[in-house]
Amino acid sequence: MNKLIVYFRILYRFLLKDIESKQENVVWKELKKFFAKFNWKYGIYEQDKCIEVWFYSQYDKSIRYRYGIYDKCFYSQANVWENFPIELTSDVFILAQHFNNLLSNGRMTVDIESRSVSYLLKDNILLPYLYKAIIEIRIDSHVNTAQEINWAFQKLVEENEAPAIIIADLLKKKSEEEKQSKAGQP
Numbered sequence: 001m002n003k004l005i006v007y008f009r010i011l012y013r014f015l016l017k018d019i020e021s022k023q024e025n026v027v028w029k030e031l032k033k034f035f036a037k038f039n040w041k042y043g044i045y046e047q048d049k050c051i052e053v054w055f056y057s058q059y060d061k062s063i064r065y066r067y068g069i070y071d072k073c074f075y076s077q078a079n080v081w082e083n084f085p086i087e088l089t090s091d092v093f094i095l096a097q098h099f100n101n102l103l104s105n106g107r108m109t110v111d112i113e114s115r116s117v118s119y120l121l122k123d124n125i126l127l128p129y130l131y132k133a134i135i136e137i138r139i140d141s142h143v144n145t146a147q148e149i150n151w152a153f154q155k156l157v158e159e160n161e162a163p164a165i166i167i168a169d170l171l172k173k174k175s176e177e178e179k180q181s182k183a184g185q186p
Contacts, residue, residue: 023129024049024069030132031067031074034139055143057150059158065146067139073122076106076138078146081117081153088157092117095156095163099149102167106145117153119146 028049035042035051042053050068057063066077084092089112096108096117106121121142128134152170155161161169 023125024072027074027125027128027135028069030128030135031069034135035067057147057154059150059154061150061154063146063150065143067142069125072125074125074128074135074138075123076121076142078119078142078149079116080119080146080149081157082114084115084117084153084157086115089115091156091163092153095152095166098163098167099152103145106142108149117149119149121145 031051032044035044035053040053042051044051045068048068049070050066052064052066054062054064064079066075068075081092093110096110099108099119106119109118109120110116111118119142121138123134123138128138148170152166155166155169156163
């Protein structure tokens with residue numbers, strides 16, 4: 001019965017007239033409902049159709065995340081590192097480029113003026129419009145990836161590791177996690 005309801009909701013949303021103007025409003029409402037379910041501290045910016053939330057990294061460093069609707073896209077943005085030392089600018093660019101080569105979704109950006117590094121993920125609004133569960137899946141994936149990126153920049157800035165070593169360690173860590181998850185499956 002639930003599958004039938006989901007199917008009819010998708011069909012209804014798909015057949016709405018003037019679908020493009022409705023998509024943003026529907027996804028925006030679903031995004032606000034998602035955040036209302038949790039006891040997180042967040043801010044809603046109605047005019048910008050953006051929600052801002054802070055989560056802590058494994059190093060007790062707070063990371064600002066922004067989720068919203070812009071230009072017919074559902075976007076997720078995290079400031080994974082702020083105020084990196086100016087002398088590490090080249091290494092920051094190298095590490096960000098390594099991530100851009102590895103990421104299947106999203107991209108890393110480096111802002112020289114504010115000396116910050118961001119991870120941005122943009123999706124066409126149609127998918128979260130048709131399947132509201134995509135919002136939760138995207139946010140979960142985005143937060144997990146941003147945490148890994150933050151770990152890498154922590155190694156670069158605080159421990160002065162070389163970007164190539166950091167990426168090699170990350171790939172090894174991911175490989176071990178895959179082996180453990182496969183070993184746990186029947």
